[in-house]
Amino acid sequence: DAGVTQSPTHLIKTRGQQVTLRCSPISGHKSVSWYQQVLGQGPQFIFQYYEKEERGRGNFPDRFSARQFPNYSSELNVNALLLGDSALYLCASSTGLAITYNEQFFGPGTRLTVL
Amino acid sequence: RKEVEQDPGPFNVPEGATVAFNCTYSNSASQSFFWYRQDCRKEPKLLMSVYSSGNEDGRFTAQLNRASQYISLLIRDSKLSDSATYLCVVTLPGDGTASKLTFGTGTRLQVTL
Numbered sequence: 054d055a056g057v058t059q060s061p062t063h064l065i066k067t068r069g070q071q072v073t074l075r076c077s078p079i080s081g082h083k084s085v086s087w088y089q090q091v092l093g094q095g096p097q098f099i100f101q102y103y104e105k106e107e108r109g110r111g112n113f114p115d116r117f118s119a120r121q122f123p124n125y126s127s128e129l130n131v132n133a134l135l136l137g138d139s140a141l142y143l144c145a146s147s148t149g150l151a152i153t154y155n156e157q158f159f160g161p162g163t164r165l166t167v168l
Numbered sequence: 169r170k171e172v173e174q175d176p177g178p179f180n181v182p183e184g185a186t187v188a189f190n191c192t193y194s195n196s197a198s199q200s201f202f203w204y205r206q207d208c209r210k211e212p213k214l215l216m217s218v219y220s221s222g223n224e225d226g227r228f229t230a231q232l233n234r235a236s237q238y239i240s241l242l243i244r245d246s247k248l249s250d251s252a253t254y255l256c257v258v259t260l261p262g263d264g265t266a267s268k269l270t271f272g273t274g275t276r277l278q279v280t281l
Contacts, residue, residue, distance in 0.1 A: 094273050095272050
């Protein structure tokens, strides 16, 4: 079975530009979460979507937005890119919402470099 | 204060050694606890969940001390293939339904011949 897939693998942008990152969850998984991992740090939660609705948001500016499609794939958009947005962007999928933890499976990530 | 704190390392140990990683968390109401492993330039992968009773998976033992807000990971008989960054992870109150993971900065382990 295919795991979580993300595209593109690498991306180079300049300050002020906009970027769209894509994620396809594991088949049957309805929840997608996005994380940002800056070099030398652990991943930081950005968003979670479940059944096309935002279910959680981390401490990120409004320049960051996301959506989930009927097939449960997701896009993360970042506007007005800053140098500090350079990071590995990870997508994770899980079966759904639960009071107790659903294991999240991470994709390989998109490495974004902002020049 | 960070929500999850880890010694960043690196820990350089010879093959066969026993190594222990520690992690502290600031929110006493944290709900679930995990260790993830991340290889260089790869995605994090779940290594094991952590329970108050302690749990073991082969050479790996994890322990949770809720009173001290402390999580540990012990690796026995280290292998070269254990070289990676080990991330301490918790879920915070109210985040369970959102499946939000809160990560530490990670501890880098390098196992040498």
